[in-house]
Amino acid sequence: MAIRLSRIGGSAATAASRVRAGSPSRATLRPQNATGGDAAVVPLSRFRPGEHGRIAYVETSEPRRLQKLLALGVLPGKELYLRQAFPGRVFQVGHSQFAIDDDLARAIFVRREA
Amino acid sequence: MSVALASPAQTEGPDYGSEVEAAINRLSEHLQAEYGLAPRAVALLLLQGDAEILDKVRRLDPAGAENVATIVHQIQSTSPEPLSYTVALSRQAAAAGILASCVTYPARQRRDFGELLGRLAIHPLTGYPLMLAVLYFGLYKFVGQFGAGTLVGLLEKDLFGTVINPWLVRLVDAYVPWPALQALLVGEYGIITLALTYAIALILPIVGTFFLVFSLIEDSGYLPRLALLVDRACKAIGLNGRAVIPLVLGFGCDTMATVVTRVLETKRERVIATLLMALAIPCSAQLGVVLGLLSFNPAALAIWGGVVGATFALVGFLAAHALPGEKPSFYMELPPLRWPQPRNVLLKTYARMEWYFLEVLPVFVVASVLIWVGQLTGVFDLLVGALQPLMRLLGLPQQAAVVFLFGFFRRDYGAAGLYELAQNGALNGAQLVVAAVTLTLFLPCIAQFSVMAKERGLKTALAIAAFIFPFSFAVGFAVKVALAALGVSL
Structure with a gap:
């Protein structure tokens, strides 16, 4: 298995993202090509175990939450695989597994992939 | 998972981009104090919006703090995304580069016993x-x-x-x-x-x-x-x-x-x-006392466990709704x-034992001195006198006051005292349950109180004690009344 990291060799500048306009109180990390009405993008809290996807953006009204997810390396563009949903959400990003609660799972928006 | 390590490549730090680098340089100029970190590291934390380090800068570098806040604000307002995100991305890219140059992964992930157990x-x-x-x-x-x-x-x-x-x-x-x-x-x-x-x-x-x-x-x-x-x-x-x-x-x-x-x-x-x-x-000492007293009486033991467990859930539930502040959140890596x-x-066990011993020993010595002073000055006799009306309220004999007071200082004394009372037939089953519930809910011991004051601050510790003291007796009283009203004989 090859290492799959979304931005090998890329600098921060290629990972274009912007704070969502009109809602300054919410901190959003969203790549420019992700559109709001994309039906394939759902919060991780609605993912089912066994589903794969790619993180589209992270959105939360609490900067500290964002900070926690950044610290885990949960960043837009990364591949994600949900292993289990109860009693907490267990997912895999890169070679690491993480457990988070429902509140944090609602902040991560993932584009479903087959 | 096993990985093969190749020779490490030339490592370079993350590339944060020229604007961030310029901000780091400008910030570093204003950081004169000793932070225990390189000025560059402090500057990066500031740019990521770390409130703790900003407080520290305000305290240690009051002259430069104003400028520091301005610089951080400036670069943040011109950046399209939170700087903490930019920094995280740059670091990820750098880490990925290092990994790619020195780590190869096996074609298939092994499904071993550890993974299954995990x-x-x-x-x-x-x-x-x-x-x-x-x-x-x-x-x-x-x-x-x-x-x-x-x-x-x-x-x-x-x-x-x-x-x-x-x-x-x-x-x-x-x-x-x-x-x-x-x-x-x-x-x-x-x-x-x-x-x-x-x-x-x-x-x-x-x-x-x-x-x-x-x-x-x-x-x-x-x-x-x-x-x-x-x-x-x-x-x-x-x-x-x-x-x-x-x-x-x-x-x-x-x-x-x-x-x-x-x-x-x-x-x-x-x-x-x-x-x-x-x-x-209940700590192991309290558990020992309670199990020793009640283990021959399964019904009494069940009532004690039920009352203490319900109190734990109820007070936790109420505290979660009454105390202001951020909601708890859970995130952990599963290695x-x-x-x-x-x-x-x-090694870890030894280091922790040493650390704990050095933390707790002074507290025990202080407790010894306090008891000594209390006995010399007669303050203890006054306290025992003050506890006696409460014992009457709980339907316990007068001697139980001594058990409660000394139990707070020295556990085995409280235990021995209760044993003696029970053995002399001074306590029936219902009284034992009331005494056990009240003693369990009561503050565990003087060492616990001192550490509470040290960790949470004296004000919080006193507030907790002020809640627990009447509350534990109130629950004990409620148990006594309930047992009497239901006609339960234990």
């Missing part, structure tokens, strides 16, 4: 039984029965009780002429006979066995899985899964567990955990399960 440990159907087994064997059998039972018996009764202390008592009696000083050193509550003996013979074996089990659970990678399993239950009482560490520890020693609430992130969670442990988590390295486990 999945079973968090599966709802298998995870909970496994958790109960780990807690039963690791904590109840090893820490509770072997540590708090066998080892404490050997050290406290056999070594200190029959060899060391009698010898020291004779020595002090022979060479120290003043009775008051003799009492301070080797009296019933003396610095040697209470403080040192307790710290070495009672606390150390319990803490040592506990930290050994804890290090094993920690180093095997099981701990985050345990936290995941209990996270939902913890949320109901305003805590997150990580709180399993201090709460479980509390059954060994609430004093130690209060120190360990440091693993919790927010002040709110630390206060809730401290309150719940002081109130409704692969691994065999712990014996050397690491032993």
